[in-house]
Amino acid sequence: MMLANPGGLWALALIPLLLLLYVLRTQRRRMAMSSVRLWRGFGEELEARRQWRPPRPNWLLALQLAVVVLGSGALARPTLLQVTGGTHLVVVLDASASMGATDVPPHRFAEAQRLALGQLVALGPNDHATVIRAGASARVLAQAASPAQARAAIEQTSVGEAPGDLRTALLLANAAAELPAGAPRIVVYSDGAYAPPLLPQEPVAPVEFVPIGQRDDNVAVTALALRRPPSGGATTGFARVVNFGSAAVQVPARVLVDTLPREVRTLDLPPGAAATLTFTVPPGARTVAVQVDARDLLAADNRAEARTPGSGEHQVTVVSAQPDLLVRALRALPGVQVAAVRPEEYQGARLAPLVVFDGYLPPALPPTDVIVVNPPPGGPLPVRGTAAAPGVLGYDPTSPLLDAVEPAALQFGRLVRLDPPAWLTPVLWTSDGPALLEGTHEGRRVLVLAFDLRASNLPRLRAFPLLLANALDWLGWDDPGGTVRAGQPVRLPALAAGRIEQPGGGQALPPGAMAYAGTERVGRYVVPAARPGDPPAAEFRVGLLAPEESQLAPRAQPALAGTGPPAPLATPALALTGGLLLAVLGLHVAEWWWWAKRS
Amino acid sequence: MKLQDTLLQLWRSATPRPTRSVRLRDEAFLRRLERLALALQRPPTGGLAGDHRSRRRSDAPEFADYRTYSPGDDFRRIDWKAYARLNALYYRQGEAQDEVTLYLLLDTSPSMDWGTPNKLDYARQLAGALGYLSLARLDAVGVSTLDPRAPRLEPLRGKGQASRLFGYLDALATVPAGGAVVTLGESLRAWRRTARRGVVVLLTDAFFPEDAPRPPGDTLPQRCAAPLGELAGAGFEPVLLHLLSPQELAPELTGDLELVDCESGELVPVSLTPETLARYQARLEAWCRELERYCSARRITYVRLSTATPLEEAVLGELRRRGLVI
Numbered sequence: 001m002m003l004a005n006p007g008g009l010w011a012l013a014l015i016p017l018l019l020l021l022y023v024l025r026t027q028r029r030r031m032a033m034s035s036v037r038l039w040r041g042f043g044e045e046l047e048a049r050r051q052w053r054p055p056r057p058n059w060l061l062a063l064q065l066a067v068v069v070l071g072s073g074a075l076a077r078p079t080l081l082q083v084t085g086g087t088h089l090v091v092v093l094d095a096s097a098s099m100g101a102t103d104v105p106p107h108r109f110a111e112a113q114r115l116a117l118g119q120l121v122a123l124g125p126n127d128h129a130t131v132i133r134a135g136a137s138a139r140v141l142a143q144a145a146s147p148a149q150a151r152a153a154i155e156q157t158s159v160g161e162a163p164g165d166l167r168t169a170l171l172l173a174n175a176a177a178e179l180p181a182g183a184p185r186i187v188v189y190s191d192g193a194y195a196p197p198l199l200p201q202e203p204v205a206p207v208e209f210v211p212i213g214q215r216d217d218n219v220a221v222t223a224l225a226l227r228r229p230p231s232g233g234a235t236t237g238f239a240r241v242v243n244f245g246s247a248a249v250q251v252p253a254r255v256l257v258d259t260l261p262r263e264v265r266t267l268d269l270p271p272g273a274a275a276t277l278t279f280t281v282p283p284g285a286r287t288v289a290v291q292v293d294a295r296d297l298l299a300a301d302n303r304a305e306a307r308t309p310g311s312g313e314h315q316v317t318v319v320s321a322q323p324d325l326l327v328r329a330l331r332a333l334p335g336v337q338v339a340a341v342r343p344e345e346y347q348g349a350r351l352a353p354l355v356v357f358d359g360y361l362p363p364a365l366p367p368t369d370v371i372v373v374n375p376p377p378g379g380p381l382p383v384r385g386t387a388a389a390p391g392v393l394g395y396d397p398t399s400p401l402l403d404a405v406e407p408a409a410l411q412f413g414r415l416v417r418l419d420p421p422a423w424l425t426p427v428l429w430t431s432d433g434p435a436l437l438e439g440t441h442e443g444r445r446v447l448v449l450a451f452d453l454r455a456s457n458l459p460r461l462r463a464f465p466l467l468l469a470n471a472l473d474w475l476g477w478d479d480p481g482g483t484v485r486a487g488q489p490v491r492l493p494a495l496a497a498g499r500i501e502q503p504g505g506g507q508a509l510p511p512g513a514m515a516y517a518g519t520e521r522v523g524r525y526v527v528p529a530a531r532p533g534d535p536p537a538a539e540f541r542v543g544l545l546a547p548e549e550s551q552l553a554p555r556a557q558p559a560l561a562g563t564g565p566p567a568p569l570a571t572p573a574l575a576l577t578g579g580l581l582l583a584v585l586g587l588h589v590a591e592w593w594w595w596a597k598r599s
Numbered sequence: 600m601k602l603q604d605t606l607l608q609l610w611r612s613a614t615p616r617p618t619r620s621v622r623l624r625d626e627a628f629l630r631r632l633e634r635l636a637l638a639l640q641r642p643p644t645g646g647l648a649g650d651h652r653s654r655r656r657s658d659a660p661e662f663a664d665y666r667t668y669s670p671g672d673d674f675r676r677i678d679w680k681a682y683a684r685l686n687a688l689y690y691r692q693g694e695a696q697d698e699v700t701l702y703l704l705l706d707t708s709p710s711m712d713w714g715t716p717n718k719l720d721y722a723r724q725l726a727g728a729l730g731y732l733s734l735a736r737l738d739a740v741g742v743s744t745l746d747p748r749a750p751r752l753e754p755l756r757g758k759g760q761a762s763r764l765f766g767y768l769d770a771l772a773t774v775p776a777g778g779a780v781v782t783l784g785e786s787l788r789a790w791r792r793t794a795r796r797g798v799v800v801l802l803t804d805a806f807f808p809e810d811a812p813r814p815p816g817d818t819l820p821q822r823c824a825a826p827l828g829e830l831a832g833a834g835f836e837p838v839l840l841h842l843l844s845p846q847e848l849a850p851e852l853t854g855d856l857e858l859v860d861c862e863s864g865e866l867v868p869v870s871l872t873p874e875t876l877a878r879y880q881a882r883l884e885a886w887c888r889e890l891e892r893y894c895s896a897r898r899i900t901y902v903r904l905s906t907a908t909p910l911e912e913a914v915l916g917e918l919r920r921r922g923l924v925i
Contacts, residue, residue: 034844
């Protein structure tokens with residue numbers, strides 16, 4: 001027996017209500033009699049005066065209780081399960097980057113598809129199949145579907161270039177195995193190139209692991225980082241190349257700067273050995289790539305690409321009558337280009353993706369990320385007045401805005417007292433109101449410094465550039481190392497909409513998208529600017545950079561679940577809802593008949 | 600009480616009762632009634648000549664008794680054969696035939712205007728039948744109600760007066776609820792002052808109002824039958840026809856009810872279950888049995904009738920079996 005809608009059993013809560021109706025008395029009917037003297041003095045008379053009474057055995061009550069019970073059962077939509085010969089095949093396809101290895105032509109994933117399709121051939125018309133793709137995120141491609149539908153789902157999917165989420169895939173498989181679609185059987189097609197997954201505590205069905213892959217020849221770039229020394233100077237690049245194969249290789253490694261070869265080195269790598277490449281990035285370089293020209297089984301990890309820090313891609317517009325303080329502090333941050341605009345020139349000015357307003361606010365905020373300093377009254381932020389020299393009362397120590405910033409050292413000469421709207425959250429507050437607030441409004445991120453910068457000691461503190469740097473990080477402008485690992489989500493600039501161009505084609509971005517998680521392909525991702533000719537709204541490069549995926553040696557997996565005889569085959573045989581509803585109808589008729597007979 | 604009375608009036612006005620005519624139209628039934636006669640426990644002792652054997656002796660040809668001769672007696676009725684044997688003069692007396700006065704007393708209290716068939720209708724039909732058979736037997740028939748303020752029908756004689764009898768019965772109405780409380784004893788005492796001796800048939804449901812708290816040991820049947828006992832002591836021959844409707848004998852009620860006394864307006868909340876109904880019926884049966892026992896101890900004829908009993912069966916069957924008519 002299975003309940004398709006267990007919530008229907010909540011209707012059983014009507015039983016106490018029904019009993020309450022019988023316990024509580026309703027208005028007594030008044031009946032004229034020739035004389036009441038023979039009715040006086042019964043014990044029931046006293047009881048009849050009470051407002052409640054214990055429920056007595058009553059056919060009507062019994063019928064109504066039966067109606068409630070059967071009606072609840074009907075709402076729960078019970079299905080009688082019957083042992084049959086049907087099978088529910090749950091196929092888990094590992095679509096991680098390692099499954100793109102070509103040791104099994106054309107590649108491992110294609111082999112997994114072929115084997116899975118072979119399993120489907122054995123299924124009969126009463127059997128069902130579920131297909132789960134364990135890519136960067138696990139997805140169910142077909143659930144308890146017919147073999148033909150499962151075949152189509154397997155044929156249409158493809159391998160990714162990111163680490164796979166096999167653990168979630170196994171959880172989904174376990175849940176699918178509980179469906180009443182036949183005797184469950186979970187089959188995982190994988191090369192084992194993943195960290196040991198955390199299996200469900202109580203697997204519903206035996207899990208069979210079908211290993212894919214034969215060889216391990218692979219050299220991979222497993223790390224790439226570009227760093228600019230804090231003291232200034234040239235940017236240095238670090239790369240790590242690992243030979244995951246069981247044979248020594250000699251591979252040329254090329255460093256490309258803005259797609260042009262900069263340096264070529266030949267690496268002699270014994271089995272399992274790693275080599276570290278260190279190189280200098282010339283000034284003005286925007287991107288750096290490291291590529292090993294190895295004839296190995298997996299191409300996705302042969303190249304890694306990164307954007308150089310401080311490559312001038314972050315444009316900031318400062319709107320202020322006295323922008324010198326902010327411009328100087330922002331320019332000190334790597335990769336930030338600042339343009340100052342006077343308030344009277346704001347209308348018609350070309351705005352950068354981040355606009356900093358100091359002592360000025362237009363009637364409506366622009367469609368960009370915004371930092372507001374010293375908001376004036378009459379703008380979109382409600383200002384109640386100012387307060388002089390308030391002390392810091394408290395702050396949110398978990399806020400990334402205050403990372404490495406000591407709030408106790410701050411002194412505010414003049415605080416702008418705000419009535420913050422609901423979308424703004426105070427991060428630092430004084431005795432006269434919040435001084436630092438953050439929030440997201442209509443797709444744009446907004447940071448408010450509700451004090452006069454020049455009347456405070458902040459510009460003289462080391463915390464000033466730190467606060468601005470934290471603000472840029474909070475706005476999603478951080479890209480440590482300049483690379484994004486495949487499968488990792490990326491924060492998008494404010495109001496990034498339209499399309500994102502990525503390896504393998506473009507994809508639509510919904511309005512108000514704050515992040516993008518479809519980084520399953522290695523390569524360059526670009527969010528074009530809204531206006532043609534403007535620099536891209538966002539650009540990032542995705543590399544595999546996952547050693548566990550680059551290690552292609554077929555690995556024997558421990559038993560993923562206890563083996564044993566298959567669970568009894570169960571398929572839905574009879575939906576009981578109709579019968580229960582008929583029974584409810586019959587009971588209603590009986591209740592009506594009983595009531596009519598009594599009255 | 601005023602609210603209860605108002606409720607009762609509303610209930611009455613909302614449930615108009617069709618009144619059945621007392622006039623007996625079944626000729627065959629009338630003929631059968633004419634063949635019946637009241638059966639008396641005590642022969643009459645005077646009055647006009649009638650159809651009933653009297654305790655009074657007369658010069659009628661039917662021999663009844665001897666008495667010693669007194670001067671002045673008609674010596675044609677001296678039994679000479681007895682004189683020859685006994686050497687004494689004995690006067691032969693004949694059996695007198697006297698009329699009997701039948702008084703029909705109807706209870707017209709509101710409690711009688713209840714039930715299906717209606718108790719008052721049934722009482723009027725029954726009174727009409729008894730009155731007709733008495734008129735046909737040359738008896739006098741008087742009718743009145745227990746309401747001392749209501750007009751009476753003085754004794755009628757002869758079958759030709761049957762229409763007057765039926766007309767009076769048709770015009771009877773119930774006493775309005777909430778009116779002056781008149782107990783059975785008061786009614787009978789008031790009525791007795793103007794009545795001759797005779798047979799008194801009281802048609803009632805015996806639900807009489809209580810004028811005062813009952814003293815210890817006083818039971819409901821006593822309270823009802825005691826006034827009848829006074830009548831018997833005064834030379835009347837009382838008969839109690841106890842009329843109950845089927846709804847009183849076997850009520851078919853269930854659930855939580857508030858019972859309203861249609862005379863007093865008293866409210867009694869009850870929760871009716873099969874057990875409660877069984878207890879009620881046991882109480883009713885005990886009440887009737889005690890009433891019957893009390894009546895028989897005082898030579899009062901007691902007949903319990905359900906208004907569901909057809910009139911013919913009641914008169915020709917039940918009353919005949921109980922010796923009220925022969």
